[in-house]
Amino acid sequence: MIGASGRSISKLITNAGTSLADLIYPRRCAICSTAIDGCVRDVCKGCRRRLDLLIAQPACWCCGHSIGPFGLDENGRCLNCRHTKAALDGLARAGPYVDEISTLVRVFKYGGRDELDLMCADAMVGALELAPWWDRIEALVCVPTHWRHSVTRPFYAPRALTKNLSRRTGIPMATVLRRVVGGPHQMDLPRSQRAANIKGKFAMAGGASVTGASLCMVDDVSTTGATLNECAKVLKAAGAAVVFGVVLGKVNTAFEGKRS
Ligand SMILES: [Zn+2]
Ligand SMILES: [Zn+2]
Numbered sequence: 001m002i003g004a005s006g007r008s009i010s011k012l013i014t015n016a017g018t019s020l021a022d023l024i025y026p027r028r029c030a031i032c033s034t035a036i037d038g039c040v041r042d043v044c045k046g047c048r049r050r051l052d053l054l055i056a057q058p059a060c061w062c063c064g065h066s067i068g069p070f071g072l073d074e075n076g077r078c079l080n081c082r083h084t085k086a087a088l089d090g091l092a093r094a095g096p097y098v099d100e101i102s103t104l105v106r107v108f109k110y111g112g113r114d115e116l117d118l119m120c121a122d123a124m125v126g127a128l129e130l131a132p133w134w135d136r137i138e139a140l141v142c143v144p145t146h147w148r149h150s151v152t153r154p155f156y157a158p159r160a161l162t163k164n165l166s167r168r169t170g171i172p173m174a175t176v177l178r179r180v181v182g183g184p185h186q187m188d189l190p191r192s193q194r195a196a197n198i199k200g201k202f203a204m205a206g207g208a209s210v211t212g213a214s215l216c217m218v219d220d221v222s223t224t225g226a227t228l229n230e231c232a233k234v235l236k237a238a239g240a241a242v243v244f245g246v247v248l249g250k251v252n253t254a255f256e257g258k259r260s
Contacts, residue, residue, distance in 0.1 A: 029042075029043045029044035029047055030047075030104065030107045030111075030113050030116055031043050031044075031047040031051075031100050031104055032044060032046070032047055041119070042113075042115070042119050043104075047100055050099065050100045051101065051104070051123075054096060054098070054100060055094055055095045055101075055123055055127070059092075059093055059250065060072060061090050061091075061092065061131055061133070062076060062078070062081045062086075062089075062091065063077075063078065063086070063091055064091035064092065064093040064225075064245075064247065064250035065078050065250065065252055066096050066250075076132075086229050087229045087230075087233040087243065088225065088228050088229050088243055088244065088245050089232070089243055089244050090131060090244040091222065091225070091228065091244070091245045092124075092127040092244070092245070092246045093222070093247045093248070093250035094126065094248045095123070095127075095248075095249060095250075096249065097221055097223075097249030097250055097251045097252075098252075101248070101249045102249060104116065104119075105120075105220055105221055105249050108120055108220070108248075109157045109220060114160060117163075117164050118164060120161060120164075120220075121161055121165050121168055122168070124161065124165055124246050124247070125165060127246065128165070128169070128216075131246075133242070136214045137171055137215070137216045137244065138171070138172075138214045139171065139173065139174035139176075139213065139215050140171050140174065140215075140216050141162075141174050141176055141215050141216065141217050141235070142159050142161075142162035142217075142218050143217055143218065143219040143228070143231055144179040145158075145159075146180075158220050161218055161219075161248065165218060165246070171216075174208075174213075175205055176204060176208035176210055176215075177204065177205060177234065177235065178205045179202055180202065181200065181201045198226050198227050199230060201230065202230055202231055202234045203234060204234060204238050208238075209239075210238050210239055210240040211238075211239035211240075212239065212240075212241050213240050214240075214241055215235060215240055215244070216243075216245060216246055217232065217244070217245040217246070218245070218246055219245065219246075220247060220249070221249045221250070221251070222245070222249075222250050223251040223253065224251075224253060228245040228247075231243070232245075
């Protein structure tokens with residue numbers, strides 16, 4: 001057993017090691033790359049403050065869009081979704097996909113900073129717990145990737161987020177969907193082609209049953225909503241009662257004109 005003095009010496013050595021490592025390789029903010037204090041885990045205080053302001057922006061609980069000047073109608077729908085019918089019953093997002101949030105998502109997905117999964121999942125849990133449909137969720141379902149993609153790129157951001165969300169909320173994960181066809185990534189296509197590109201690319205996993213279930217899809221970013229809607233269609237065709245979604249960043253398509 002290590003005594004009190006032993007613990008102090010061991011703590012001293014650990015602290016000295018950390019300080020030395022920080023001195024030689026200072027930790028960098030995941031968003032703006034400035035050197036940060038060793039006790040600040042992932043992002044600098046300035047970026048954290050700006051992230052919190054983005055996360056605090058109110059969004060529509062149906063489509064995840066930031067609420068514009070016209071607010072919500074009597075059915076709780078914003079200008080972006082009040083005239084559309086989607087298979088997805090609601091979408092919660094940590095923040096709009098702009099500025100610090102878009103950088104955070106890119107660094108998390110492609111920049112080798114997969115330790116950001118805790119911070120990203122925390123922001124998503126915050127959004128999810130405020131959703132009016134939060135207490136109806138029975139299981140979390142990750143938007144699946146094609147097996148070939150898993151072989152070439154073992155880190156898959158939506159899976160890491162789903163695992164952390166499940167750990168944080170206690171809501172179980174359900175592997176009920178699979179991606180049956182690969183093909184071009186949605187982000188590489190103009191928005192007008194995304195719904196057609198994703199159609200028919202998901203199917204129920206063998207033996208999966210979702211009859212009467214209330215599910216919540218998990219993805220990193222939603223642009224047009226085509227991927228989440230396609231997943232919701234497949235799950236509802238298999239008997240799911242309701243399908244919601246949660247993402248880290250939601251692109252405000254209605255505010256961005258026809259840009260693809
Ligand atoms: Zn920063
Ligand atoms: Zn809306």
